[in-house]
Amino acid sequence: MVGSGSRLLIYSQDGFGLGHLRRNLNIAYRVWRSQPDVSVLVVADSPAAPFFALPPRCDFVKIPTLVKVDSGVWCSDRLSLDHREVLSIRTRLLEGLVESYRPNLVLVDHMPHGIFGELTSSLRIMRRRRQRPRIMLGLRDILGAPAEICRRWRLEGAYEAAEQYYDGVCVYGCADVFDLVREYEFPASIAAKASYCGYVSREQAPPALEEADLARMFSQRHDGLVVVTGGGGADASFFMDKFIDAVRLMFPRVPFDAVLSTGPFMHPEQHMLLRKKAKGLPIHVTRQGQDNIRMLRRADLVISMAGYNTISEILRYRKRAIVVPRSGPSAEQTIRTRIMGERGLFTVVGARELTTEGFAALIRRKLDEPEPGDRAAIPDMEGAANAAERLLAAAG
Amino acid sequence: MCCYDQRGLGRTARTLDIASALTARFSDCAILILTNLSIVGRFRAPQGVDVVRMPSIGPATGSEAGRTSIDRERALQIRRMLAERTVETFKPDLVVIDRDPAHLPAEMQTVLKSVRDKLPKARVVWALPDMVGSPRVVGPRWSAEGVCQTLDRYCDEVWIYGVRGVFDQAREYEFPAGLAEKVHYTGYLRSPSVPPHRVPNDLLRAHPDRPLVLVTAGGGASGYPLISNYLDFLERVNGDATFQSVVISGPMMPARWNAALAERARRLPHVIFHRFSKQVLQYMRHSQLAISRGGYNTLCANLTYRKPAILVPDEEPPHEHLVRADVFGRLRWCGLVRPGELSPTSLGDSVLSSLAGGSDQPRPERAERVSLDGLDHIGERVRKLAVRRRPARNGAIQNVHPVEGGRHPGLEV
Secondary structure: OOOOOOEEEEEEOOOOOOHHHHHHHHHHHHHHHHOOOOEEEEEEOOOOOOOOOOOOOEEEEEOOOEEEEEOOEEEEOOOOOOHHHHHHHHHHHHHHHHHHHOOOEEEEEOOOOOHHHOOHHHHHHHHHOOOOOEEEEEEEOOOOOHHHHHHHHHHHOHHHHHHHHOOEEEEEOOOOOOOHHHHOOOOHHHHOOEEEOOOOOOOOOOOOOOHHHHHHHOOOOOOEEEEEEOOOOOOOHHHHHHHHHHHHHHOOOOOEEEEEEOOOOOOHHHHHHHHHHOOOOOEEEEOOHHHHHHHHHHOOEEEEOOOHHHHHHHHHOOOOEEEOOOOOOOOHHHHHHHHHHHOOOOEEOOOOOOOHHHHHHHHHHHHHOOOOOOOOOOOOOOHHHHHHHHHHHHHO | OEEOOOOOOHHHHHHHHHHHHHHHHOOOOOEEEEEOOOOHHHOOOOOOEEEEEOOOOOOOOOOOOOOOOOOHHHHHHHHHHHHHHHHHHHOOOEEEEEOOOOOOHHHHHHHHHHHHHHOOOOEEEEEEEOOOOOHHHHHHHHHHHOHHHHHHHHOOEEEEEOOOOOOOHHHHOOOOHHHHHOEEEOOOEOOOOOOOOOOOHHHHHOOOOOOEEEEEOOOOOOOHHHHHHHHHHHHHHOOOOOOEEEEEOOOOOOHHHHHHHHHHHHHOOOEEEEOOOOOHHHHHHOOOEEEEOOOHHHHHHHHHHOOOEEEOOOOOOOOHHHHHHHHHHHOOOOEEOOHHHOOHHHHHHHHHHHHHOOOOOOOHHHHOOOOOEHHHHHHHHHHHHOHHHOHHHHHHHHHOOOOOOOOOOOOOO
């Protein structure tokens, strides 16, 4: 049994973004709920880390950031150093963390041996140890297009790493939505240790915004509330711009107020432009990503991109939603929305297909739809609890 | 650059500012900042700068005590490891350390020793704010911990981000001759210029005709008395105040206290309350009076924008805020409410008389001749110490510059 003094190390590689970190913190929170004695150290590389409030008994180390430019192509975020130099710093720090923190449980998120195999030496160090820690791999419901993921995993040796070093694989999704094990052609050795945990969403989420909060944002309140969010926001300005056009078209007969949360990674210029463009309309433009969930819980309609956490929250809180998936560089969002859209969990539109008139009409139509109730189509949302249980059981 | 904040965020904030000035001046330099600040992610590192964050020790910053995740010994071990390995792999030409030299001297000594062992050519600088505390406290504490010997032994230079004429640290803290020779007074650090048209949105929506009082508590860990007394004063004037206020409590104020203050502020007219604002300099720029606890960075902003200020220092040893407030008060640059005298009435009286603006009021203009050119001097020292020594590497760095425009490659959610 994991007892007091147990240590969990989580490797959360985000580069530019916060999605993996958000999910890992959700799991860390759940671990604390089941085992308040376990201490958790998160190794993150997002420049905004930790961004979210850390769960109790959880601290973090930030290592130099590498960002993904394209599939398999990485560069340093801000340092004028070659990515190899940054990589060697990261590798040494990761080895050191394994040696000095001495975890007895390790959760590696989505990259079995890290960027360019930066985790390999650390994984070896742990395997050689007499009291070998349990090492678990956590995989998001959908990593990307099967052909692309299989190619990369083969090329980079990720299959071997998953086979050699890991005691178990937690898939944060459901086989009947996306059968990751089959789609990514896991050999029997990995398939045997993989289990589907369901979707991870935020535990102990703060309450929905109150009327008083909204009164501060809007001089005059309308009935409906539309919340527009694009995760970190790095590439969200396109559909947000179109949303403002659509509201402008409805003006002055706009039956709702809208909160547009641009996110911490939207370029400041773009944020300013959206803010300017929304002047005179019942749209409140904010950067406060931390509060997104409070807004979402209050929303009558969510318009968002299709990142893992946003989708999980839309499903968990049974929200009407219009989802605009990111088309690339990875196919993750298009695959996720195609499957879930077909199940009728939300409406999917392509960013390029959106006309102002069409968008306005769609928003009106969605607001008139009945609220999604307890539908059988909604997948298992207990991912955080299941993953925490699985982790703690592995540490045995 | 290594910065270790104990209860606040000042060291990391100014280190980021300095790093930003250095990368602007030396376009191909790479700076890695090693910090323990838990909210460092809220600050955007400038181009050319990245951050390594170490775990907290003792009560985790920004959270209630007893919430630390890792036991103290292990946390110290991890921090030492991170510092040593960062130095070893990043191979800096120059190491600048901004921390209280009497805080965990053993930790720092190991790191300094390993810098010297592994990078014999690297230059090492210890950085100190204009004043560290009362000579009565600092002197004995430093000699007990052997601080001067450590600094002298491992550091090539000591930078003091202040002015000798305002506070002569080498004399006040009795630096031995060898160490005193290594001291460079850089001048105060000018705050970045804020264009006057950059008015924070909530201020625009408020009351442009009312004078603005800005109340800040730095990191906020011990800012409760200041803000509580200020709100008390406003509650007493009961809406009759002719000015408006922006109150920023600080991200390290414990959540419960912060919530209580925020609720009180919400009930008051003409008060904008934030826990953290990236626009604090903009607010300062538009204020008529700035009330603070006398932290170094806030003082620099007061001097830069020539804002009348009231300093409300606390009594925490080694009395850094108190000494600074005393010195600045004596020079008649700032008003002062001493720790024992802090009450809604005393604070309110100071506010009202400062806003009334009699000729006897302390004025920051009196500090006109005090150097605010710290960033330039630091740049100059860096050029002398480091840049000319490694032409080969600088060239190499330029050749392998990462993909242009690769900074927004799309978010991996």
